[in-house]
Amino acid sequence: MADKTNELKLAFAEALSKVNTMEELENLRVEYTGKKGYITGLMQEMKNLSPEEKKVFGQTVNVLKDEVNEKITEKREELKKKELEAELARMPEFDISMPPTLKRGSYHPITLVQRQCEEVFKSMGFAIEDYSEIVTDYECFEALNIPKDHPARDMQDTYYLENGQLLKSHTSAAQNAIYKKYKDALINEGKPIKAIFPGRCFRNEATDACHENTFFQMEGVMVDKNISISNLIFFMKTMLSEVFQKDIKVRLRPGFFPFVEPGFELDISCLICGGEGCPSCKHSGWLELCPCGMIHPEVLKAGGIDPEEYTGFAFGLGLTRLAMMKYGIKDIRDLNSGSLKSLSQFTDDK
Numbered sequence: 001m002a003d004k005t006n007e008l009k010l011a012f013a014e015a016l017s018k019v020n021t022m023e024e025l026e027n028l029r030v031e032y033t034g035k036k037g038y039i040t041g042l043m044q045e046m047k048n049l050s051p052e053e054k055k056v057f058g059q060t061v062n063v064l065k066d067e068v069n070e071k072i073t074e075k076r077e078e079l080k081k082k083e084l085e086a087e088l089a090r091m092p093e094f095d096i097s098m099p100p101t102l103k104r105g106s107y108h109p110i111t112l113v114q115r116q117c118e119e120v121f122k123s124m125g126f127a128i129e130d131y132s133e134i135v136t137d138y139e140c141f142e143a144l145n146i147p148k149d150h151p152a153r154d155m156q157d158t159y160y161l162e163n164g165q166l167l168k169s170h171t172s173a174a175q176n177a178i179y180k181k182y183k184d185a186l187i188n189e190g191k192p193i194k195a196i197f198p199g200r201c202f203r204n205e206a207t208d209a210c211h212e213n214t215f216f217q218m219e220g221v222m223v224d225k226n227i228s229i230s231n232l233i234f235f236m237k238t239m240l241s242e243v244f245q246k247d248i249k250v251r252l253r254p255g256f257f258p259f260v261e262p263g264f265e266l267d268i269s270c271l272i273c274g275g276e277g278c279p280s281c282k283h284s285g286w287l288e289l290c291p292c293g294m295i296h297p298e299v300l301k302a303g304g305i306d307p308e309e310y311t312g313f314a315f316g317l318g319l320t321r322l323a324m325m326k327y328g329i330k331d332i333r334d335l336n337s338g339s340l341k342s343l344s345q346f347t348d349d350k
């Protein structure tokens with residue numbers, strides 16, 4: 001029996017020396033120490049021995065078992081180390097000259113203010129929609145009650161593409177698609193349409209401290225039975241007090257937009273100069289922030305909604321100007337400057 005133990009020990013050592021992978025090692029472990037393994041087999045053979053022989057042989061087999069387990073553990077560590085070394089060899093070299101405290105990235109102030117607005121409207125049951133930057137003439141104008149050659153088209157100097165499409169000059173361009181998307185749920189299930197859709201807009205404009213040729217707006221619409229101007233004012237006020245976390249002076253004055261009737265201009269007292277007048281507000285003390293109004297019956301009709309039965313409001317919040325006011329940025333052009341030094345200071349470093 002002692003010879004058998006020795007033979008097994010030698011055979012194990014030889015087999016172990018040929019193991020190169022974790023899988024091979026596991027197979028070897030099962031072959032020797034598993035339930036049907038050689039060592040367990042030796043134990044079973046003990047039943048034919050005398051009690052004295054059993055004692056001696058039992059101890060020898062236990063020593064062998066311990067040795068085998070120990071060697072397997074050592075081999076496992078060795079293989080793990082080799083795997084790690086191979087993995088490191090495959091990785092690109094580290095640049096050890098890199099500073100250990102690289103600054104983390106930050107969100108653009110417009111992204112921050114957009115997310116705040118989205119949270120506020122989400123909490124009031126509004127869906128958040130995304131819409132393309134290239135739209136059709138129908139979406140941007142005709143569906144909004146602005147037919148071809150209508151003078152209202154001059155209010156926005158639009159970039160046209162060669163194929164007749166255009167760069168969205170306002171987020172209102174998504175209104176028609178939103179009405180069409182949600183109208184069935186409104187008509188058949190009585191679910192009001194409540195959606196906001198932030199987006200980048202483009203206009204061929206001379207730039208100054210409060211005008212950019214590329215800026216962000218956030219459109220919002222609500223359509224249901226019996227929606228009135230009071231609903232519109234409630235949502236506007238809630239949004240502004242949540243975003244600014246303080247009382248903000250606003251004024252509502254009549255405004256003309258062919259897609260609303262009546263229409264309003266909602267201005268905010270300039271937070272850069274405290275209403276005294278400065279270049280950021282064109283020295284008026286007020287900044288045009290969020291035109292709005294009751295959706296024109298023709299616009300509802302174009303969206304497949306019966307204006308006799310449903311009414312709604314729409315607003316077009318100037319997100320870029322909101323970011324200026326919220327973060328005290330005096331010149332709108334800084335927001336498109338790409339200057340990390342100035343734009344990275346607004347992300348909370350949590």
Ligand code: FA5
Pocket residue numbers: 169170171172203205210211212213215216217219257259260263288289290291292293314315316317318319320321332
């Ligand atoms: C519109 O674009 C309408 N579509 C808004 C609207 C929607 C009215 C729904 C009624 C109902 P306006 O051109 O005024 O309106 O632009 C809306 C807001 O976008 C402005 O108050 C301003 O805050 C912002 N804005 C407009 N042009 C610029 C610009 N060149 N640079 C920065 N912000 C701008």
